[in-house]
Amino acid sequence: MGTKKAITTPAEVSAFALPEGRLKARRAVKSKHGAGLSLEARAGKSTKLWMYRFNLGGQQREMMLGSYPAMTLKRAREEHATAVELVKKGLDPRKQRASEKANNLSAWTMRNAFERWIEHYQQTPGRKQQQPPTAKTVSQQRGRWRRNLAPLLADFYVRDVSRRLIIDVLEQASKKGKVEARHSLNLLRQLLRYCQIREQIEVNPTDGLTPSDIAASASPPRKRYLSLSELHQLWQAIDDARADTEGKATTAVLSIPVANALKLLILTGARRGEVASMRWDEIKKDIWTIPAERTKSRRQHQVYLSPLALKLLDEQRHLGVGEFVFASTQGTGNPIHPDSLSTTIARLQGRSSKEHNVAAPLNHLHHFTVHDLRRSFATQATEVLMADPFLVETMLAHAPPKLIGTYNHAKRWKSQVIVWLSWGELIAQKVASSPTSNANSFKSVSPTMMTSSESEPELDASPNNQRSAGTIVSNSQASAPPDFITFIDIEASGLKQPDSYPIEIGWADTLGNSDAFLICPLPQWTYWDEDAESLHGITREQLQEEGVSVDEAVKRLEEMLGVETVFCDALAFDGFWLDRLFKAAGIEPSFQLADVYQLYGALGAERATRLGNIIPSYS
8 A cells, every 4th residue: 555645535536547567556545434445456447446444353354345436435435434333333344235235136126016016917806896907907007107107216126115205206297197196106005015915015105195195186076968969069070070982081080980989989878998999790780799808897798779870880881891890991900099089079179289279160069078978878868868877877887886786686678778779769869960950959858748739549548538547567568558558757856866856747648638737845845956947947936836735746646546557757766756745645655656668568669759748747
């Protein structure tokens, strides 16, 4: 080492060189942590070595702390300080470093951990669906890792990932999108639990962490659905933007497959991915069977195809051959991409770029998405067609509530077919028709009692037009029409249960008998939906002035309907409201309600629907 002055500055470190004719040379380095630190240069080596010489147990030993320039003077002094402290405790810093290196070799980085976890994840059944995630879900998880997490976490050892670090990373992700940030938190929770079980960490730093902690609280669920008028405008915009007969697609037009796929979304309420990847071998006559691997619930699902839906598919058959119904026009043999349906809806509203296109055909409509078409089907089928809500949920392939799913496995397929048929007819008449033939039909079709100037006496009548109470229709579908049929319709203060109550009742039979009256609400019946008021055009004040009492309403029904079966088109709602009325009067009804769909087999859907329109209104 000689008597040369110890190195004190980075410049001296850089200037230190091997003297001519020497193979190795060292020079002491000043450190406030004590003696023993030096810098060594060797012949034929461009780097220099930081060395530490120490005395342990009466023996001289040394170790290499690092190399220059990779390790700076400042860093070398820090490493020297760590080694000095170990020596003071009687520990050999060389063995300590070897132990740390061994730990590092067995420790996972977050990058290693993610690759191990994602392989495990894609092969492990979920708790709810009891099946491994789809390829799409796995791809989404990889995308979240790559975009939101890997840039800041990939190189950290799992053991060094703190709760504070996770919050910082996810807060940045939340600024891009709250939904993605919530999904990323869930990904990290699963990933770090996987690491915890494999003893890479003792405590999962995401435990107890909620979306609100990362500024990613869930937004209120979307409620947007399209009215029949809006659906008509969308249908017309699709037709106007369709490609020409040669199938040429530009930014100003739609390819025919995309146009027809959007229309099928309206007609079926299916998910965009299910429609986009629809295959010909999934269609048998008028039934589309979606295999389990293509549904979100991972259960096979059937959809009835109305005549209008079949017409769209027939057009697709003439466009070419291939396994996919909605094949891409690029000639790749692949189906259209689900995102093309979303971007088309956005473009028709002028929302496909940051600068909104005010000239877009649907720019004037309140913002909606492709998924809102599915909500539109569900809402309109329930409100306009008065379909049973649980039945509609089944038609959407939603999992039923736990108790119903556990104890009731009935699919009610025949009832589903009727609703899809009725929906298809409604779309054909109110949505897909031309503007001229549909000029005055933009008001939503409501369950308001419809007026007919005369009944339709197509069924056999009893002599002298007398009502007979002897015919009862069973709960199974009738094979032959009864001698006469009675229909009932009920308006209420709203749809909310158990708060709503009946405000108007009308009934009529095929012999020409009928009655309609308002009901004065009881003092405890306070719930009132203003939207319902605007729909049926009856005010609460009118009920109080013109309505009959609850007892009088029940008396009039009992006197005329006797012990027969009375048909309605909204059994779940009408049954609830009648039950509330009769309980308020303190008696049990002598007649029973049945679903009008039971008549469809005997009468045909069209005729049963026409007969249902004979119910009078109060006004």
